[in-house]
Amino acid sequence: MADVTAGMVKELREKTGAGMMDCKSALNETAGEMEAAIDWLRTKGLAKAAKKSGRVAAEGLVGVVAEGTRGAVVEVNSETDFVARNENFQKMVGEITRAALGVDGDVEKLLAVTYPGSALTVKDYVTEQVGTIGENMSVRRAGSISVTDGIVAAYTHNSVVPGLGKIGVLVGVESTGDKAKLAELGKQIAMHIAATSPLATRREEVDPAVVERERAVLIAEAKESGRPDNIIEKMVEGRIRKFYEEVVLLSQAFVVNPDLTVEKAVKEAEAAAGAPITVVGFLRFQLGEGIEKAETDFAAEVAAAARG
The missing domain is CATH 3.30.479.20 (Elongation factor Ts, dimerisation domain)
Known part of the structure; x- marks a missing residue:
């Protein structure tokens, strides 16, 4: 089992918003694997989504x-x-x-x-x-x-x-x-x-691996409820539809007019465009997405600069 460090717990907490002890438990349960720990928290209902860290990496x-x-x-x-x-x-x-x-x-x-x-x-x-x-x-x-x-x-x-x-x-x-x-x-x-940072323009363009990972998390989460498999299947399919609505551009609620999806807004614009x-x-x-930036101790930097 991998050693779970305070830094790992802090990173997981920043990405999920879950409590510190929950993050530590998740990392212990998943041998320190960050992505697996995020999924573990989600199945327990302790994290709504795998949020990206807010720190700009570059x-x-x-x-x-x-x-x-x-x-x-x-x-x-x-x-x-x-x-x-x-x-x-x-x-x-x-x-x-x-x-x-x-x-x-x-x-x-x-x-x-x-x-x-x-x-x-x-x-x-x-x-x-x-x-x-x-x-x-x-x-x-x-x-x-x-x-x-x-x-x-x-x-x-x-x-x-x-x-x-x-x-x-x-x-x-x-x-x-x-x-x-x-x-x-x-x-x-x-x-x-x-x-909104959508993943794809259309539903069929979403990476199948991303969908399967989401489905696996939703199934595990639904099983925690103890409901029958046929009910779980319907629950998961409904949530997958909701997932597509959140990550597919044309299916998202249009920020300019949330009463319309982007697809419907485009359709309405056709009349004006002719x-x-x-x-x-x-x-x-x-800027900087996908790059991890090393954390620094600002006080230590100042002290080092003062020492020349």
């Missing part, structure tokens, strides 16, 4: 750009938030994001293209700026969306300047309809995505 900026039927999004990381407020860094991220349009969001190709106004590649230019700005920086990832006819809408949340912020979203809207109306709808959907509308997909980049 600094820097997410850039988005949309031009007509195409758009690109890029994440560039730095060591501190101070750099994100540096005008030179902001300019660099903006230029790199625009360059990503020409390589369909392929990060390897992006690093190899020539940085605008320079003889250097994007990779070499960033390396040069590390020396100038004085912090380690990297182009972590990039992506793109395009449509045949319609628009790609872009939105940034917590923007420091237009097109640069902590969350960047692209939405592809396919339609022969009025482009101004499509742009208005696309912007609203992009803002919705920034707020043509059928299809949301073909989206990209949502949140």
Whole structure:
């Protein structure tokens, strides 16, 4: 059995909101496996969902750009938030994001293209700026969306300047309809995505492994009630439908008008646009997601700095 540390208990508590002793019990029951411990807590009704830690794991900026039927999004990381407020860094991220349009969001190709106004590649230019700005920086990832006819809408949340912020979203809207109306709808959907962070555009696009994990948790949780298997089966199927409503974009309640799902809002917008509308997909980049950031003792840092 793995040793359960105070740090592990703290991390589990932050992710689930469960009590400290419950978190310790969960980790003991699951040999210290964090994801299994989250599921254990959920089956006991001690955690409503596997929440992500609220701590930002990396600094820097997410850039988005949309031009007509195409758009690109890029994440560039730095060591501190101070750099994100540096005008030179902001300019660099903006230029790199625009360059990503020409390589369909392929990060390897992006690093190899020539940085605008320079003889250097994007990779070499960033390396040069590390020396100038004085912090380690990297182009972590990039992506793109395009449509045949319609628009790609872009939105940034917590923007420091237009097109640069902590969350960047692209939405592809396919339609022969009025482009101004499509742009208005696309912007609203992009803002919705920034707020709700859906897993997929449509139900069939949700990763089957994610659904099966959710189903296993719900079955275990339902069995705790002691009800018959046929009742449990109906309970689980109902909760799976609810799960899809929470994580599938088109099935979610639209933040602009919660009385409608996003799908129904798109259908209603067709009259104003004058043509059928299809949301073909989206990209949502949140700064630092998926990167664990080492915790530091601020008092110890200050003391170390004072000692020189």
